[in-house]
Amino acid sequence: MEIYFDLVRYGHIFSGITWIGLLYYFNFVQVPSFAQMDASARSQAVQFLVPRALLWFRWSALATVLFGLAYVLGAVSSDYIPDYLESHRFKSILIGGTLGIIMAANVWFIIWPNQKKIIAATSATANNGTPAPAEQPRWGRKALLASRTNTMLSFPMLFFMAGAIHLPSLWE
């Protein structure tokens, strides 16, 4: 049973670092850089860089949540951690995990659908000369606010996730 928890914990941490690393890249690096780039450079980036970054971003978000749920379900249904549901560890994970699930829902239901439309519209403009749709700025605004919300939520999420093991005094 120990190997199950080791592998699931490793998968959770690996995919979580990939996800949040890309989230910080989008917010701290890409968005400010795009504002300074000229239209043709931005168009190239949206067509060839952004789809690849978003591919890793959305699937690592899903993997993080699934590995996390697999860990909690395993802990609940075994004696690996005695009285897990009553433990301080679980209370911290409950707060961090709830924030993480909200963030993953933002990725899959707001950020990705809007970014997908932006990528398609940008490709159509670059390849066929199709004018940019009037709604495109609105898609960008929605995706940006959801992404910024996730960045904001990531601070308490990471605090409570790490605090589950490293800050037991929070609950004493």
Next chain:
Amino acid sequence: MKNPLDSVRGTIISGLLMTVCLVVAVRIYVSVAG
């Protein structure tokens, strides 16, 4: 009023404030629930 999420700095400050608020909420919960 400007949306704090429009800037990177506002986003970081909002995240840190949210963390502090949740920690205070947990400490209040611990002191009440024992």
